[in-house]
Each structure stands twice: as C-alpha cells, then as structure tokens.
Amino acid sequence: MDKQEVTLEMVVRQEQTLQFSSFSNEMALELGNLIVEMARAAQQAVAVDITRNGTMLFFHGMTGTTKDNADWIRRKSNLVNRTGHASFYTNIDVKRRGGDVDAIATLDARDYAAHGGAFPLVVKDVGQVGTITVSGLPGAEDHALVVRALRRYLKVDADAGA
Numbered sequence: 051m052d053k054q055e056v057t058l059e060m061v062v063r064q065e066q067t068l069q070f071s072s073f074s075n076e077m078a079l080e081l082g083n084l085i086v087e088m089a090r091a092a093q094q095a096v097a098v099d100i101t102r103n104g105t106m107l108f109f110h111g112m113t114g115t116t117k118d119n120a121d122w123i124r125r126k127s128n129l130v131n132r133t134g135h136a137s138f139y140t141n142i143d144v145k146r147r148g149g150d151v152d153a154i155a156t157l158d159a160r161d162y163a164a165h166g167g168a169f170p171l172v173v174k175d176v177g178q179v180g181t182i183t184v185s186g187l188p189g190a191e192d193h194a195l196v197v198r199a200l201r202r203y204l205k206v207d208a209d210a211g212a
Contacts, residue, residue, distance in 0.1 A: 056190065058146070061139040068200040069172040073179060075107050082108030085184060085199045096186035096195065099123045102171060102179050115186050122185035125163035130170050130181045132157075137183075138166030138193040167192025169200070 070077070078100040089096045095114030100107050111119060126137040133140055141164045144151045151164040166189030171180035182200070184192040201208060 056138065056142065056193070058139060058142050061136050061142065061193075064197055064200075065136060065139070065170060065172070067206055068169070068197065068204060069174050070204070071174055073102060073171060073173050075102075078102065078107035081182065081199065081203050082110060084203055085182075085195065086110055086112060088199055088202075089184075089186075089195060094187055094191075094195075096184050096192070097123060099127065099181070099183045100171070101127065101181050101183075104180075107180075112186070119185040122163060122165070122167070123183045125159075125161060126165060126168035126185065127181040127183045129157070129162045129164060130168040130183075131178075132162065134170060134178055136166070136170060136193065137164060137168040138189060140164040141166055141189060165189035165192070166194075167196065169193070169196045 082098050082100050085098045089112060095112045097111040097115045097119035099109045129137045129140055141151050144154060144164055152159055154162070154164060167185055168181050168183040170178045171182050172178050182196055184196050186192065187195065
C-alpha cells in the first residue's frame with residue numbers, strides 16, 4: 051500500500067475489514083502505544099488520538115510534533131464523524147472529481163480536513179463508535195500508518211482484503 055496508488059475501493063475494503071468485535075479503554079491504550087512504537091521504529095514523529103463516543107481514550111504527541119498536529123487531528127476526525135469514511139477516502143474522492151481538498155464547498159476548512167490519517171473506529175454489529183487519528187506525516191503516510199497498525203493489532207493479513 052505504501053508505494054502503490056490507493057483507490058476508493060481499497061479504502062472501503064480497509065474500512066470493512068479493519069473492525070473490532072468490541073473496543074475497550076485498554077484496547078485504545080494498546081493500539082495507541084502500538085502506533086507510537088511503529089512510528090518510532092520508522093523514525094517518524096506523529097501525534098495519535100483515539101476517541102470513542104466523544105471521549106478521548108488515548109492521546110500522545112511524540113517529540114517533534116506541535117499544537118498544529120492536535121488541530122489536524124480535530125479537523126480530520128470531524129470529517130470522519132461527518133462522513134463515516136476515513137479522511138483519506140474523502141481526499142481520494144475529491145481529487146478524483148477534480149476538486150480541491152482544501153476548499154470543499156460543503157465543509158468549512160477550519161473544522162474539516164480531507165487529508166489522510168483519520169480512520170473510523172467501528173465495532174461490528176454496532177457501527178462507528180469513534181476515530182483513530184494520526185497527524186505528522188503527509189496524509190497518505192498518516193493513513194498507511196493507521197492501517198498498518200490496525201492490521202497488526204487485529205491480526206489481519208494484508209492479503210485479506212484490507
């Protein structure tokens with residue numbers, strides 16, 4: 051996924067495959083720490099937020115991140131909560147239609163960001179209950195980091211459709 055072009059269909063498969071049977075505060079801590087460790091191993095600096103039902107369960111800003119990363123997290127998460135799709139889905143969709151991801155007519159750019167890195171936190175048979183968001187890398191890389199971490203955490207093979 052890192053080098054090939056990501057399509058809308060790929061993101062939809064990721065969203066359908068990378069779901070939880072349940073999601074606890076402890077799981078948020080484990081997943082958040084996993085994302086931080088993966089970023090550290092790749093010598094990347096990111097901020098990570100995991101929110102369930104409006105309650106922040108995990109937040110960490112690695113050395114090198116700034117308050118701007120928290121604002122990117124807020125804006126990308128707002129988009130996921132509004133659309134029900136990963137923020138990278140909207141990014142790909144808008145670009146495919148020839149639009150400007152920073153000037154979507156129906157979305158105020160001060161509150162919504164159509165850049166990769168926010169992913170819907172979905173519990174099977176319940177629906178979306180929150181967001182998992184990374185900020186600090188280019189949008190496609192933020193998205194890829196979240197997807198890699200979810201695959202690892204959920205033990206979903208990359209060939210399993212995600």
